[in-house]
Structures are given as C-alpha cells and as structure tokens.
Amino acid sequence: MDIMNFTSDLFLIYPEIVLTATLIVVVLFDLIFKRLQSWLPILSLAGILTAFIFVVLQFGTNLPAFEYSTKNNLLSIDNLSTYFKGIILITSFFIVLFSIFSSEIKSCRDRHGEYYSLLIGMMIGMFFLISANDLILIYLSMELLSLSSYVLSGFVKNSIRNSEASLKYVIYGSVSSGIMLFGISLLYGLTGTTNLNEINTILRGANSIDITFILSMFMILAGFGFKISVVPFHFWTPDVYEGAPITITAYLSVASKAAGFAVLIRFIKSVFFSGIAQGGYWNLLSYFDWQAVLVLIAIVTMTLGNFTALWQDNLKRMLAYSSIAHAGYILLGVAVLSDQGITAVLIYFAIYMFMNLGAFLIVMIIANKIGSENIDDYKGLGYSIPFLGTVLAIFLVSLTGLPPTAGFIAKLYLFVALVDAKMIVVAIIALLNTVVSLYYYIRVLKNMYLVRDANKSVHIELKPLSFITILLLVVPVILFGVYFTPIVDFAKLSIQILGL
Structure with a gap:
C-alpha cells in the first residue's frame, strides 16, 4: 500500500473521518467550555448530519x-455498507434528540461530554464493523463498539439496576x-489469512475441511x-435493556443490532459465496450448512x-424480549440465503428502526412523568394522555405486524421470501x-384503554422538540404502511456487496 493509494482511500472513509472529528470537537468543547453543556448535543447532531451527507453521496x-495486496482490502465501500450506515446515522440522530429531554441523562449533567463522546465512539x-473485510478489523471494530456501550449502559450511577x-x-x-477471537485464531491457523476474500479463495481450492x-x-x-x-x-439483553438508560436501550436495540446483522451478512457471503443460482439464490461452499444453523437459531x-x-x-424488559424475537424474524431473512431474503432484511430494518425507537420514546416520556415503566401503572393513561396513548398504540400494532402499519409490510416481504424459497413450515x-x-402488545393497550383508574390522572405537556420527534417517527410508520414502494426499491438497490 503506497502513500498515494492511502491518500485516495481516505476519500472513501469521509463519514468515519467526520465522526472522528466530531468526537474530538465534543471532547475539547467539554474540556474548555464546561458551562456550555447544552451545546454538546447540537455539536453531535451537526456531526451526524454532516456524516449522513457524505454517506448519501457514497x-x-x-x-x-x-488494499494491501491484489483483491485483498481492509474495507469494502458498497451499497450494503452505505445502507446500514444510513440506518445507524438516522438512529443516532433520534437518540441524541431523545437524550436532550431524557430525565435520566439530565441527572448526569456534569458528564454530558463523556456521554456524547462515547455515543459517537459507538458510531x-x-x-x-459494517465495512470491514478482514477478521482482525471486524474484531477491533466490535471491541470499540462494545467498550463504549459497556460504559453507556451503566452511565446513570444513581440506580442499582444500572450498575448491574x-x-x-x-x-x-x-x-x-x-470466544470469537479464539475462533478467528483457529481460522487463521487453517487458512493463513484473516482477509475474507482470501479465505474464500482458499476454501474454493480445498479438498476437505476438518472439524476445527x-x-x-x-x-x-x-x-x-x-x-x-x-x-x-x-442472556445479557433483558437485564441490560431494563437497567440501562432508555436512550441507550433504544440505541442498542436498533443500531448495534443493525451493525451485527451487516457484518454477519458480509461474512457469510464473502467467505462462502460461490455463485448465484436462478432466482437470486446464493450457491455457498458446502463446508458449513449456514441455512440449517440460521433457521434453527432463528426459530428458537x-x-x-x-x-x-x-x-x-x-x-422495557418486555420490549427487550420483543427485540430478541424480532432478531429471530430478521435472521430468517438472512437464512433464505438469497438477494430477495436480504432485501426483506433491509426493508425490515428500516421499518423496525422507526417503530422500535418510537415505542421506546413514548415509554421514556411517560417514565419521565410517572417514574415507572411497569405495565400496571399504565392503567387509564390512554384517556388522560390521548395523543401519547394513540401513538404508542400505533407503534405496538406495527411491532406486531398488523395492517395498515409499516410493520405489516416488513413481515409481508419476509414471509414472501420464505414462501418463495419453499420454506413453508x-x-x-x-x-x-x-x-x-x-398478546403481550395488546396487554399494554388493554391497560391503557380498558382498565380505568379513577384515582389516577396524568397530564403530560409535550415540548415542541418532543412533539416534532414523535411525528418524525410515527408518520413513516403510517406512511410506509400504505405507500412502501420507495423503501422497497431502495432496499433492492442496496443489496450489492463489493466483488460479489
């Protein structure tokens, strides 16, 4: 890799450079201007929007x-990575907005600089991780993501469950x-390389593969x-989702999950791909039965x-288990092992982002007021706060996958991909x-609308920023439920992986 190629490659990672610069600016601003903490989310939003512009242009x-040798490169800049980067940036934008009016984050006013720095570090x-084409870079990226999220999960120190x-x-x-690092070392010992494309070349020429x-x-x-x-x-998910600040819980449930699925798709297709069959189905090297493993894991x-x-x-704990269930649905799209299956995954993620973030936002706003996330404390709230109750109902119905919400479209394309692949069972x-x-989504609505508590009256006055944020999340859930062609067409354009 010469200096000229290195310089030209920097143009391909402008979004990453912008986020890194934003991280540095946030840290320095926090150190120099301690009394201007309210500017930190504005600086973070500016960096996110700038990075988003470069992602769109890419x-x-x-x-x-x-590249460090012929056909071997550390990063792959392609439509799949660009799509998932867009998902992460949009999610990050909303999470910063959530953080502005989160009572949990407000209680840590002296540590806002660390909060937004770690959030950008996760990005x-x-x-x-999404663009990585080398196992070492995948591991390092995952560690950078994980270390930041560990700290953010325990960011609110005044709660025992937060530390737990x-x-x-x-x-x-x-x-x-x-465990993953040990697996990578075994794979390196067998193939002599950590590059995904090179591993694919070696596997194509191998006569047999042992149990290692x-x-x-x-x-x-x-x-x-x-x-x-x-x-x-x-096992970590329910306890972490319940104990972490709601903003971080929402972020982990969407952005971190998106990055994980992106690298899983890239790993499977880059390492085991051998060609495209009729109908866009992948021909994979037969050394590992990915479809059987993924289907089994998804169903369980x-x-x-x-x-x-x-x-x-x-x-929050209920939504954590709901998030686990949705991971199972999305994994079925990957298990189809076809372009149609990956298209369904991309559609699902775009819609899941809006409806899941929306549900967590309403839970956070209500928790800020009543100080509880217990479902029994939601009795009669549909009447005392009709707007928030209606919006939460829309998000929960969409998470279930019922028409005319966007959640129905997400499930529809997933089921169509499964049926076309003859995976009827x-x-x-x-x-x-x-x-x-x-059942468990409707249970929340039952408490809100069918159980009245005469001694309980809650009034929540929404600030303009909260109201606008809610609209930005609920409108796509309704709109994509009846007019979904743009998101489907965009997903079909985004399944391209470099070199495949």
Whole structure:
C-alpha cells in the first residue's frame, strides 16, 4: 500500500473521518467550555448530519479501501455498507434528540461530554464493523463498539439496576469476544489469512475441511450472535435493556443490532459465496450448512423471545424480549440465503428502526412523568394522555405486524421470501410467533384503554422538540404502511456487496 493509494482511500472513509472529528470537537468543547453543556448535543447532531451527507453521496460507490495486496482490502465501500450506515446515522440522530429531554441523562449533567463522546465512539465502531473485510478489523471494530456501550449502559450511577446492567454486559461481552477471537485464531491457523476474500479463495481450492474449521465457525458465530441478541447469546439483553438508560436501550436495540446483522451478512457471503443460482439464490461452499444453523437459531430465538415476553411486567424488559424475537424474524431473512431474503432484511430494518425507537420514546416520556415503566401503572393513561396513548398504540400494532402499519409490510416481504424459497413450515412457525406477540402488545393497550383508574390522572405537556420527534417517527410508520414502494426499491438497490 503506497502513500498515494492511502491518500485516495481516505476519500472513501469521509463519514468515519467526520465522526472522528466530531468526537474530538465534543471532547475539547467539554474540556474548555464546561458551562456550555447544552451545546454538546447540537455539536453531535451537526456531526451526524454532516456524516449522513457524505454517506448519501457514497451510495452507488463500489470500491475497495486500503488494499494491501491484489483483491485483498481492509474495507469494502458498497451499497450494503452505505445502507446500514444510513440506518445507524438516522438512529443516532433520534437518540441524541431523545437524550436532550431524557430525565435520566439530565441527572448526569456534569458528564454530558463523556456521554456524547462515547455515543459517537459507538458510531465509529459500527461504521468500521459494517465495512470491514478482514477478521482482525471486524474484531477491533466490535471491541470499540462494545467498550463504549459497556460504559453507556451503566452511565446513570444513581440506580442499582444500572450498575448491574453494565456489569452483566461487560461479563457476557468479554466472554463472547474471547470466544470469537479464539475462533478467528483457529481460522487463521487453517487458512493463513484473516482477509475474507482470501479465505474464500482458499476454501474454493480445498479438498476437505476438518472439524476445527466447523468449530471456528461456531466460535465466530458466537461473537456475531452476541451483537444481534439471538439465542443462546441473548442472556445479557433483558437485564441490560431494563437497567440501562432508555436512550441507550433504544440505541442498542436498533443500531448495534443493525451493525451485527451487516457484518454477519458480509461474512457469510464473502467467505462462502460461490455463485448465484436462478432466482437470486446464493450457491455457498458446502463446508458449513449456514441455512440449517440460521433457521434453527432463528426459530428458537423468536419462540423464546415471544413466550418469555408474555409474563413481563416491566415495559422495557418486555420490549427487550420483543427485540430478541424480532432478531429471530430478521435472521430468517438472512437464512433464505438469497438477494430477495436480504432485501426483506433491509426493508425490515428500516421499518423496525422507526417503530422500535418510537415505542421506546413514548415509554421514556411517560417514565419521565410517572417514574415507572411497569405495565400496571399504565392503567387509564390512554384517556388522560390521548395523543401519547394513540401513538404508542400505533407503534405496538406495527411491532406486531398488523395492517395498515409499516410493520405489516416488513413481515409481508419476509414471509414472501420464505414462501418463495419453499420454506413453508418455517413461515408458518414465524406466523404463529406473530400471533403470540399480539398478546403481550395488546396487554399494554388493554391497560391503557380498558382498565380505568379513577384515582389516577396524568397530564403530560409535550415540548415542541418532543412533539416534532414523535411525528418524525410515527408518520413513516403510517406512511410506509400504505405507500412502501420507495423503501422497497431502495432496499433492492442496496443489496450489492463489493466483488460479489
């Protein structure tokens, strides 16, 4: 890699450079202007919007970055990475807005500089993780993401459950990182390289693969599984989601999950891809049966997530198990192993982002007022705060996957991909799981509208910023439920992976 190529490659990572510059500006501003803490979210939003502009300008780019030998590069700038970077930036934009009127974050006014610095650090880690084409860079990016999220999960120190969430997250994260790193070392020992494209070339020429290779795949899958919260790597999720600040819980449930799925898709297709069959289905090298493994994990994940959510009384904990179930649905799209399946995944993520962030936002606003996230404390709230009640109902109905909300479109394209792949039994299991999820979402609405508490009257006066943020989330959920062509067309354009 000569200096000229290195300089030209820097143009391909402008979004990452912008976020890094924003991180430095936020840290310096916090150190120099201690009394101007209110400017920190504004600086963060400015950096996010600037990075988003560069990401939009990059769409359609299909180039390798930082090549160190022929066809071997550290980063791949392609439509898939650009799409997921857009998801992360939009999510980050909303999370910064959430943080402005979050009572939990306001209680830590003296540490706002650290909060926004760590948030941007998570973004940088996710950006490199999404584009990484080398196992070492994947691991380093995942560690940057994880270390920032460990601290943010325990950011509010005045809560015992907050410290417990952070500690459990660190323990589970350390174990999964160690297992993944061991798997990477085994794979490097077998192939002599950590580059995904080079591993693919070596596997194509191999006559047979021993049990060590299979073991390394399961170990690497453990690292990915931890990030996307699938069974049996989900144990951290309920406790961390319940104990962390609601802003961080919402961020982990969308952005971190998106980064995990992006790297999983890239890993499978880059390492095992051997061609495209009729109908856009992938021909994968037969050394590891990805479809069987992913289908099994997805079914167990959605089933456990939905059935465990049934008896949760804490709304954040219920949404945590709901998030696990949704990870199972999305994993089925990956398990189809086709362009149509990945298109369904991208559509699902775009819609999931709006409806899940929206649900967490309403929970946060209500918790700021009543000081509780318990479902029983929502009795009669649909009448005392009709606007928030109606919006929460829309988000919950969309999370269930019922028309005419956007959640129905997300589930529809997923089921169509499964049926076209002749995975009828799997589609039926996913449909039955959707029916189960209806119960615990409707339970919240039952408490809000069908159970009256005469002694309880709650009035919440929304500030203009809160009201605008709610509208920015609820309008797409309704709009994409009836007019979804743009998001579908954009997802179809975004499945391209560099060199494949």
